[in-house]
Amino acid sequence: MxxxxxxxxxxxxxxxxxxxxxxxxxxxxxxxxxxxxxxxxxxxxxxxxxxxxxxxxxxxxxxxxxxxxxxxxxxxxxxxxxxxxxxxxxxxxxxxxxxxxxxxxxxxxxxxxxxxxxxxxxxxxxxxxxxxxxxxxxxxxxxxxxTPRRHPQAQRLPASVLQLDARDYRRPDQLPAGAVLVVGSGQSGCQIAEDLFLAGRRVHLSVGSAPRSPRRYRGKDVVDWLDRMGYYSMPISEHPDPRVVRGKTNHYLTGRDGGREIDLRRHASNGMVLHGRLQELGPQRIRFGGDLAASLDQADAVYARIRASIDSYIERAGLEAPEEPPYEPCWHPPAGAGDELDLGGEPLAAVIWCTGYRxxxxxxxxxxxxxxxxxxxxxxxxxxxxxxxxxxxxxxxxxxxxxxxxxxxxxxxxxxxxxxxxxxxxxxxxxxxxxxxxx
CATH class of the missing domain: 3.50.50.60 (FAD/NAD(P)-binding domain)
Structure with missing residues (x-):
C-alpha cells in the first residue's frame, strides 16, 4: 500500500x-x-x-x-x-x-x-x-x-496460603490469621519479618546470605562513620570485587524507632523461628537447608569487619570515641542437616517473598x-x-x-x-x- x-x-x-x-x-x-x-x-x-x-x-x-x-x-x-x-x-x-x-x-x-x-x-x-x-x-x-523473584516451586503451595511479594505487603492485619513465612533475609525480608513479629504474629524466616550492619558504634551512626571514611563515594573501579558487587544484597538493619540493629539471633531467642535457605516446596511440607548457622555466622562476620574498619579509622585519625565491647551471640541454632515445616501440623496463613527483583x-x-x-x-x-x-x-x-x-x-x-x-x-x-x- x-x-x-x-x-x-x-x-x-x-x-x-x-x-x-x-x-x-x-x-x-x-x-x-x-x-x-x-x-x-x-x-x-x-x-x-x-x-x-x-x-x-x-x-x-x-x-x-x-x-x-x-x-x-x-x-x-x-x-x-x-x-x-x-x-x-x-x-x-x-x-x-x-x-x-x-x-x-x-x-x-x-x-x-x-x-x-x-x-x-x-x-x-x-x-x-x-x-x-x-x-x-x-x-x-x-x-x-x-520484576519480583519467587522460588520456582512457589505454585506448589496450597491455594489456601496467601502469597505476596515484598512490594505488596502493607501491614500485619492485611494478612489472614495464622503463621507467616518470610523468605529472604535482606533489608526487606528482615524488616517485614520484624514488623510481623513485633505485632505478635507467629513468624518463620528463611535466612539467606545477606550481611548485617551495626546501627550505632562508638558514639555515631555507622552511616556517619562510613561517610567520613569515604565508602559512599568510592568509585566501583576502586572496589576490591567490582565484578560481583553490583549484585550483592544490602546489609540489613533498620531506621525504625529511631534506628537500631536487627539481630536475628535475639529475635530467635524471643520466639521468631529461623530456618536455613528454602530448598523445596510442596503442598504438605516445606524443606530448608542446613546452612542457617553458617549464614548467621557469615552475617556476624561482616558486622564485625565493619566495626573493625571503624576502629582502624578512629586510630589512624587519632579521634576520641567511646569503646564498645565485642558482639557476643545470644543464640545458636540447633545442630542438624536442615529442617522441615509441616504444613499439616502448622498451616501457614501467608508467604511473603523477599527474594529480590530482576x-x-x-x-x-x-x-x-x-x-x-x-x-x-x-x-x-x-x-x-x-x-x-x-x-x-x-x-x-x-x-x-x-x-x-x-x-x-x-x-x-x-x-x-x-x-x-x-x-x-x-x-x-x-x-x-x-x-x-x-x-
Whole structure:
C-alpha cells in the first residue's frame, strides 16, 4: 500500500521532538532534570504512574529509610527538617520527593508509559501511551528492580496460603490469621519479618546470605562513620570485587524507632523461628537447608569487619570515641542437616517473598546490554551515543542508587549531555557556513 505525501507529513507532524527525555519520575529522574535545568536544558520527564509512585505504593506502612535523613542530598534540595539524624518514614519520603519535583519545576508527564525505545538514525524514538517522541538524548532512570523473584516451586503451595511479594505487603492485619513465612533475609525480608513479629504474629524466616550492619558504634551512626571514611563515594573501579558487587544484597538493619540493629539471633531467642535457605516446596511440607548457622555466622562476620574498619579509622585519625565491647551471640541454632515445616501440623496463613527483583529492560531495543540483561555503561554513559542510565546500584559508587549519591551521577550525565549538545550545535554551524560558502 502506498502512503500519500500528505499522510506522511501528518505522521511526521505527530512525532514530538525533544532534545532530552528522562524516563522515570523518581528521585533519579528528577535529579537528572534538575541538573540539566541548571545548564539551561529543559528535559521532558515521563513517569508511568505518579512522581514517587514506588515509594508510596510499593512500601509497607512502617517502612523508613535505613540511612539518616542528612544523607538525603538531592540537587540543591537537601533534607531541611527537624530530625537530620532520624529516618524518614514512607509518607515523609513521598512528600520530600514531591516537594523536590515542585521546587525544580520540571516538565513531568505523569501516567505516561514508555512502551518501546528504539534507535532511528542519530536519535531515539520513544513509543509511549501518549504518542511518539523523538529525542537526541534519553536518560533511563527507572532503577534496576522491576520484576519480583519467587522460588520456582512457589505454585506448589496450597491455594489456601496467601502469597505476596515484598512490594505488596502493607501491614500485619492485611494478612489472614495464622503463621507467616518470610523468605529472604535482606533489608526487606528482615524488616517485614520484624514488623510481623513485633505485632505478635507467629513468624518463620528463611535466612539467606545477606550481611548485617551495626546501627550505632562508638558514639555515631555507622552511616556517619562510613561517610567520613569515604565508602559512599568510592568509585566501583576502586572496589576490591567490582565484578560481583553490583549484585550483592544490602546489609540489613533498620531506621525504625529511631534506628537500631536487627539481630536475628535475639529475635530467635524471643520466639521468631529461623530456618536455613528454602530448598523445596510442596503442598504438605516445606524443606530448608542446613546452612542457617553458617549464614548467621557469615552475617556476624561482616558486622564485625565493619566495626573493625571503624576502629582502624578512629586510630589512624587519632579521634576520641567511646569503646564498645565485642558482639557476643545470644543464640545458636540447633545442630542438624536442615529442617522441615509441616504444613499439616502448622498451616501457614501467608508467604511473603523477599527474594529480590530482576531487571526488565525488554522495552529498550538498543544493543547496549550484556548477556544477563544488565546495561553496559561507564558511569551511566552507554555505548550507544545519547543513551544513558541513572539510579542503578553501583552505577559509579555505593551511593549511586541512594538519596546520598544520585545527585553526583545526575550532574555527571547532565554535563556529558551539555557538552554533546554543544558539539552538535558547533557541527550544525559549520555545515551551515559550508553551505553558505558553497552557494
Amino acid at each position: 502506498q502512503v500519500s505525501p500528505e499522510s506522511q507529513a501528518a505522521d511526521q507532524h505527530e512525532v514530538e521532538q525533544r532534545a532530552v527525555v528522562v524516563v522515570g519520575g523518581g528521585q533519579a529522574g528528577l535529579a537528572a532534570a534538575a541538573c540539566l535545568q541548571r545548564r539551561g536544558i529543559r528535559p521532558l520527564v515521563l513517569e508511568r504512574h505518579r512522581v514517587a509512585h514506588a515509594w508510596e505504593q510499593q512500601r509497607w506502612d512502617s517502612f523508613c529509610l535505613v540511612t539518616p535523613n542528612w544523607q538525603c542530598r538531592l540537587p540543591d534540595f537537601p533534607y531541611d527538617g527537624e530530625d537530620p539524624d532520624g529516618f524518614m518514614g514512607r509518607d515523609e519520603i513521598v512528600a520530600y520527593v514531591r516537594r523536590f519535583a515542585a521546587a525544580i519545576g520540571a516538565d513531568v508527564r505523569e501516567g505516561v508509559q514508555v512502551e518501546r525505545l528504539a534507535q532511528q538514525g542519530g536519535s531515539y524514538v520513544l513509543s509511549t501511551s501518549d504518542g511518539t517522541i523523538e529525542a537526541a538524548h534519553v536518560i533511563v532512570a527507572t532503577g534496576g528492580y522491576h 531487571s526488565d529492560f525488554s522495552w529498550i531495543e538498543v544493543p547496549v546490554f550484556d548477556g544477563s540483561g544488565h546495561p553496559a555503561h561507564d558511569r551511566g554513559v552507554s555505548p550507544s551515543p545519547g543513551l544513558y542510565f541513572l539510579g542503578l546500584p553501583w552505577l559509579h559508587t555505593w551511593g549511586s542508587g541512594r538519596f546520598g549519591g544520585v545527585a553526583e551521577d545526575a550532574d555527571h550525565l547532565a554535563e556529558t549531555i551539555r557538552l554533546r549538545l554543544q558539539l552538535t550545535d558547533i557541527r550544525h554551524e559549520r555545515l551551515e557556513c559550508t553551505a553558505l560558502l558553497g552557494s
